[in-house]
Every structure is written in structure tokens, then in C-alpha cells.
Amino acid sequence: MDLVDQHYMQQALNEAKKGLEADEVPVGAVVVVGGRIIARAHNLTERLRDVTAHAEMQAITAAADFLNGKYLIGCTLYVTLEPCVMCAGALSWSQLDRVVFAASDSKRGFLQAGVSIHPKTKIQSGLLANEAKALLDIFFTTKRK
Numbered sequence: 110m111d112l113v114d115q116h117y118m119q120q121a122l123n124e125a126k127k128g129l130e131a132d133e134v135p136v137g138a139v140v141v142v143g144g145r146i147i148a149r150a151h152n153l154t155e156r157l158r159d160v161t162a163h164a165e166m167q168a169i170t171a172a173a174d175f176l177n178g179k180y181l182i183g184c185t186l187y188v189t190l191e192p193c194v195m196c197a198g199a200l201s202w203s204q205l206d207r208v209v210f211a212a213s214d215s216k217r218g219f220l221q222a223g224v225s226i227h228p229k230t231k232i233q234s235g236l237l238a239n240e241a242k243a244l245l246d247i248f249f250t251t252k253r254k
Contacts, residue, residue, distance in 0.1 A: 135244040138164040140172035148172035165196040189241035191218035201226040211241035
């Protein structure tokens with residue numbers, strides 16, 4: 110496991126924990142370019158009452174704003190859960206170099222759905238997956254009581 114990737118995924122997990130504390134589905138994301146985090150986000154769907162306010166969408170928007178452009182070429186997105194089909198579309202349009210996700214999503218994940226993102230984007234999965242899954246388990250166990 111690459112220590113640099115592990116560090117950035119830990120930062121995404123920290124964002125997911127913020128989401129959990131705010132009673133959001135605990136998914137966190139960071140966007141990195143040149144060894145620098147340029148965007149941090151967690152789900153805001155409840156707070157904003159917006160089904161599109163996923164961590165990835167928030168991170169893409171913040172990173173594009175930081176870079177003053179719509180493409181995230183040269184950037185890596187670290188996210189704690191496999192992006193959904195909606196987010197995969199946005200990731201594809203943003204032309205990220207890499208997407209690194211922790212836990213797979215067997216119900217709504219883009220890979221599970223057979224959706225491709227930009228052909229130049231490299232995908233890596235499973236990094237700190239147990240930690241990400243544990244946060245999700247805490248959230249959903251609490252909700253289902």
C-alpha cells in the first residue's frame with residue numbers, strides 16, 4: 110500500500126467522519142494535485158436537501174473553483190465509497206487522472222453498474238476499505254434501529 114495514497118485516503122475518511130457527525134451518510138472525498146489537497150468534502154444531501162450533494166460532487170466543484178477551470182487534469186480524487194453512476198458521470202467530464210476509492214458499493218456503485226468513466230482516468234479500489242465500511246455500518250445500524 111502506497112503511504113502517500115494512504116495519507117490522502119485518511120484525509121477522506123476524516124471528511125466522512127464529519128459527515129457522520131452531521132447525520133449525513135459518511136462519505137468523504139479529497140482532491141489532490143501536485144501533492145496538495147485542493148478540495149475537501151463530505152456528503153451534504155441532508156443539510157442542503159439536495160440529492161446531488163454527494164461528497165464527490167462537492168469536491169469536484171471546489172477543486173474546479175480552486176483551479177479556475179472545469180477540468181481536473183493532473184488531479185486525483187480520493188473517496189471513501191465507490192462513486193455512484195451520477196458521480197461517475199461528473200468524474201468522467203472532469204477528466205481526473207485518478208480515482209481512488211475505499212469501499213465498494215454493490216448496490217449503487219458505478220463499477221457494479223458497468224459504467225465507464227474517462228478512458229484516461231485510472232481507477233484504484235480497496236484502499237482503507239474496512240475503515241470506510243465501518244463508518245457506513247455505524248451510520249446505517251443507527252438508522253435502522
